[in-house]
Amino acid sequence: MDAFTRREVMGAGALAFAGSSLLTAPAPGEAQQSAGGRSIERLVHWRFHLGHAADVEQDFGFGRDQRTFAKAGWGTADAAMPKFDDSGWAEVQVPHDWAVGLPFAPPSSPPAKDRADSMAAHGFKAIGRAHPENSIGWYRAPIRVSAADKGRRLWLEFDGVFRDAIVFVNGYIVARNQSGYAPFRVGIDDFLDYDGGPNVITVRADATLGEGWFYEGAGIYRHVDLVRADPLHIPQWGSVIRTDVRANGALVTTATDVLNSGDAPVSAVLRQSLAAPSGAIVATLPDVALQLAAGEQRTLEQQAFLAAPQLWSLDARNLYVLRSEVHSGGNLVDQVDTRFGIRTIVFDSQRGFFLNGRPVKLLGTANHQDHAGVGTGIPDALHRWRVAQLQSMGSNAWRSAHNPPATALLDACDEMGMLMIVEQRINSSDEEAQSELARIVRRDRNHPSVILWSLGNEEPHQASERGARINAELKAHVHRLDPTRPTTFAMDQGWDTGIGRVVDVLGFNYRTDKIEGYHQRHPEQPVYGSETGSTVATRGEYANDPARHIVRAYDTEHPWWATTAEEWWTIVADRPYIAGGFVWTGFDYRGEPTPYAEFPSISSQFGILDTCGFPKDNYYYYRAWWRPDEPLVHLLPHWTWPGREGEAIEVWAHGNTEEVELKLNGRSLGRKSMPRNRHLEWRVPYAPGRLEAIGFDRGRAVAHDTRETTGPPHSLSLVADRRMARPGDVVIVNVTVLDARGRPVPTADNLLRFSVSGGTVIGVGNGNPNSIEPDVASQRKAFNGLAQAIVRLAHGPVDIRVASDGLASSRVRIIAL
Ligand code: GAL
Secondary structure, eight states, X not given: OOOOOHHHHHHSSEEOOOOOBOOOOOOTTOSEEEETTEEEEEOOEEEEEEOOSSOTGGGTTTTGGGOTTTBTTBSSOGGGSTTOOOTTSEEEESSOOSGGGXXXXXXXXXXXXXXXXXXXXXXXXXXXXXXXXXXXXXXXXXXXXXXXXXXXXXXXEESOOBSSEEEEETTEEEEEEOOSSSOEEEEOGGGOOOSSOOOEEEEEEEOSSOSSSSOOOOBOOSOEEEEEEOSEEOOTTOEEEEEEEETTEEEEEEEEEEEEOSSSOEEEXXXXXXXXXXXXXXXXXXXXXXXEOTTOEEEEEEEEEESSXXXXXXXXXXXXXXXXXXXXXXXXXXXXXXXXXXXXXXXXXXXXXXXXXXXXXXXXXXXXXXBTTTBTOOOHHHHHHHHHHHHHTTOOEEEETTSOOOHHHHHHHHHHTOEEEEEOSOOOOSHHHHHHHHHHHHHHTTOTTEEEEEEEESOTTTTSHHHHHHHHHHHHHHHHHOTTSOEEEEESSXXXXXXXXXXXXXEEESOGGGHHXXXXXXXXXXXXXXXXXXXXXXXXXXXXXXXXXXXOOSTTOOOTTOOOHHHHHHHHHTOTTEEEXXXXXXXOOBSSOOSOOSTTOXXXXXXSBOTTOXXXXXXXXXXXXXXXXXXXXXXXSOSOOTTOTTOEEEEEEEEOSSEEEEEETTEEEEEXXXXXXXXXXXXXXXXXXXXXXXXXXXXXXXXXXXXXXXOSOOEEEEEESOSEEOTTOEEEEEEEEEOTTSOBOTTOOOEEEEEEESEEEEEEEOOOTTOXXXXXXXXXXXXXXXXXXXXXXXXXXXXXXXXXXXXXXXXXXXXXX
């Protein structure tokens, strides 16, 4: 690696020095922060009511007498007016997805066959054109405004609303945002009452139309922040930090916008400093004095040289903070902290992906955004929990398919060391799509976890000249906003043409065996598997049963366009030039029910984990080969097959030890060598008892797994993901049904009832792709022995209990921090 010369180092505006300590960076998700003239308030509590897409009166007068857009702030909608009585509306907390609480809508005949059918696509929730009564959602939140706010700038930052959102302030229509995924900002200060009157934000979201062929949820499903700032301030996403890392240090280049939105010229000083991951200030940049005319915005570039940067990596998630202060007239008038990481990324067409100069195979999964119980309204702690489940399998990369992720997920990836592909939703170069793209890149470009901008996925124009034109435009746009990361596109055919010729790094959806030929024809272009696998499997099931829409969980079942886990991974594992692969999918997701598209299949069965994040058996295949240094053996199926005595059962072992020995009731059934990146199989005549696999390395037993024939359900075991959490936060609690000897009963389907003191169950699930039990409930049947509840803490301590008729109950206590 080159080093910086003395001249380059001295040219930087600031040199590293050890100094005082900066306040810790704002924790994402914090309800209220304030510094300088700025305050940020997270709007968590809203009132909610369904509207109506076809009935004006049930839609709170929206559209009455055609006058919605006739006069500013008058006649727009009853529910938009500050004095509207919303006391009968539900109290909800954002993130909120109203679709997950809707009933399921069995299709009328004939049943939906087409996998793009909109009802099936959205998991048969009663939403969309056929259900105008469920497709509009109204939200209201009062905000506190005082005389002291007069003259300040107030704006709302929405991270994502599904979809077609109209934002009202005190009856005024102040913004309209089509995209269900792109963030947007709404200035509101002109519309407020500063003299003690009520001030109400109203949002009408229209989820009649979808953007995807998968479940998308509905409503304000990501965070909303109310920001107050001086007219002289740093606008949203106002700082970009780029780093150039060489052998003797890192040059940090900052570009910070300062806006004078007032009506008189001002003199200001921009003062910036860099804080190390410890919080200690490691560089102070020279003050920059500036004069700004009324309405003027300037971008100020500065540099600092850090001689011993702490790099961000998967193991050491070192996060720096750029603190930008704007001073005027001797006062601090604005302050913004922007988090970033110092790291290098390279996609090499011969050697794959490199992070900080070291090769890292992208062990990825592609995921949609929903989870059992809560749909797309994912609380921050659940985002982190989902990342952790994938990491426990050895995964280090996530493709946010087919839309940009929530900021909360990106924060989790930065903090936990998960690489991310951010994908745009609409692959077009029209003005609206370009605006969405710009907002996504501007929002996400300081996140060290982000390694690629994906322009799109399998568009009908992917292999065409027109597709190439559109994507050349998008690529240029992305590179203007962020020259530091490559663009990509996920293609499923025609890689040698169209968009394949345009993007920097090319993604292959399935057809992993075609990558080799392509690489030979285009050795200059880096490649990876943007969708790999993918098997379909029902957790804990071991025989296909089309009548029940059940798919066996051996690594054998997949649609015609896909492969098994073993087939794709054996191709990618041994070819360094393939940067890695993203399994379709990490988690089962609602909608696009595959392989059974008919009701009551409400989710896909592609996941390595189910919709609750409970691992299916393939999880252990990946864990074995993606964490090769940790000896593992995993046996399937379970060993409770009453009535099948003497019948040959197909037994598999996933694992990574040199040899595996199988024993039934203490008797050896032989030892086999485990072929690299594959699995082992036996046929074992069923006899109740204990099936045991022992993994050996160099003759020593280093891993072990057993399956025992269990008795009937006897008791429950409740386990929370954390023993302590903050009020307002959620914990994820998993239930296992046990027999009298404490062994998980693999087929148990008991109805479980949750009760909580000091908190609320906000959703339940069991991972059954064919279950149409309600998600927003406090009871759920177990599915193959497991179920899950997501519990929000009100205050502490929180006692969570699960009970079921005839079974011993279980409880867990969470301490509120
Ligand atoms: C791909 C597509 C995904 C999903 C998947 C199902 O072609 O990109 O969104 O539909 O197929 O196998």
